Amino acid sequence: MKIKHNTPELLIVGETPWFLAIMLLFFTLTFVAIGLLTLTQHWAGLIFVFVGGGMGVGAMGVFVERLQLILDARAQTLTLRSRTMFRYTERVFPLADVIRAETETGRSNSRNGVNSGQTLSRPVFVIRNKSGTDGTVTKPVTAVLSSGTGAATVTGAVNEWLKALRDTNDLASATDLT
Structure with missing residues (x-):
């Protein structure tokens, strides 16, 4: 990504x-x-x-799946979109419920019982659970784990963006109090 x-x-x-x-x-x-x-x-x-x-x-x-993830400060939403030839899905979450992004990792299948599989990863979001229980739930961006550094890059960029947004909001609310 x-x-x-x-x-x-x-x-x-x-x-x-x-x-x-x-x-x-x-x-x-x-x-x-x-x-x-x-x-x-x-x-x-x-x-x-x-x-x-x-x-x-x-x-x-x-x-062939087109993925798109949109964090919108004005609408206060996180939108996860996925499109293939046969389906389109869009999930929207309130930005206030998004705690952070993480990188979920796994290993590819090993051969001959030797753990030589490749490390695979995907970005996931940690979101507040709204089903009445306190806690969090993870929402993966995609069902597929892939090799490379794309997931870590996306996770870092999302967390930096969220931190900057929250720091700006904290600063704005602190100046509103004075």
Whole structure:
């Protein structure tokens, strides 16, 4: 994930997997083209068109997910958006309920019983639990853990933004009291 916009009023973090989308598009078009060329000589080309093309479209629907996370100081909201070819989800939380961001980590599958798996991570938000119990609940930005430093970068940027916002609000409320 990358930071797209960072001002005191608005922080937008997003990810669009263009490389994966383009590779899956080429995969799909290759199978459809082979199927259409074969269809001129034999009906089995339909298998290439529907099975190969269908697998490519299905893979794009599952693996190509556009993520966006918006922290808006004016609206006082945290918005988590996710879009694939087949679904769109948007979750909105009051910014006052967001305590902090954290990086959740895990290990990829190890081979031959040796713990040589790669460390994977994803950003999550720690939010006040509104279901009547005191405590917190974590809300992941995405269901997928990935390698690299993107999750740690996003977590750091979100926590810095929240700290700056809260320091500004504390300063404003302290001057209102005098």
